[in-house]
């Protein structure tokens with residue numbers, strides 16, 4: 240019987256053959272993927288093992304002998320090559336997204352994304368990844384306590400990705416991220432930006448709800464170990480989806496993604512860069528629910544306007560003046 244892993248492997252081989260047929264001589268592979276390829280069990284390693292520290296840089300894997308100096312189409316990504324990647328057009332307009340800020344302190348996170356996968360291979364790879372996550376036992380305490388694994392939801396070709404902290408009780412019950420009170424606020428925010436939940440992608444650092452032994456309700460922050468253990472799923476999602484902008488919702492999302500522990504109040508509103516993708520840190524919607532202050536909502540909205548600008552999405556007058564009316 241063919242396993243999902245075999246199907247995924249065949250899809251990857253087909254993609255490589257196609258590239259080779261187009262004259263591509265090498266592909267760029269992220270350190271994690273390279274490591275996984277070396278042990279010849281990429282997604283299996285997500286199931287059974289704790290992630291190893293990433294190698295410092297991405298590599299090019301030759302598809303066949305390089306020929307006379309021609310620049311590979313998959314050589315390091317410039318903004319132009321990122322924009323010209325073949326991607327199925329999704330709802331948010333995609334224009335040229337400016338490259339990562341040259342002065343950004345997180346430039347060490349810069350890496351070369353692999354070429355976008357062909358649609359079939361991409362959805363096959365994401366489906367296989369989801370299957371791996373669904374049966375994940377890497378955090379036995381969370382595997383025991385969870386009702387669902389909350390993988391992610393939305394358009395796998397989305398230009399815009401939201402990353403939260405971890406599922407809460409509602410998400411755990413429904414198997415979908417951001418469906419509780421904070422999620423409903425996020426959904427309204429996405430709507431105000433001109434998108435829907437179906438046209439963006441939403442995921443969390445942790446795919447399981449952090450357990451709260453002895454407590455009937457409430458949430459707790461994921462531990463560093465849990466975040467480190469679960470992160471490869473999110474990294475693979477980002478690598479496959481290749482969003483143009485990521486919004487990190489709250490301090491924990493930012494810590495999980497970029498290792499930044501400065502306060503979100505300081506970091507919000509300033510683009511960071513994660514593996515070549517601009518990341519906008521902003522307050523978590525649950526903070527907005529707790530804070531009555533209109534000024535805090537206004538700050539988050541300003542962050543979202545920056546995101547729209549980064550995506551080259553036209554901003555209406557109405558959008559510009561949200562929170563200004565009667566302020």
Ligand code: URA
Nearest residue numbers: 403404405406416417
């Ligand atoms: N908070 C999060 O960070 N993620 C969810 O999915 C729900 C609430």
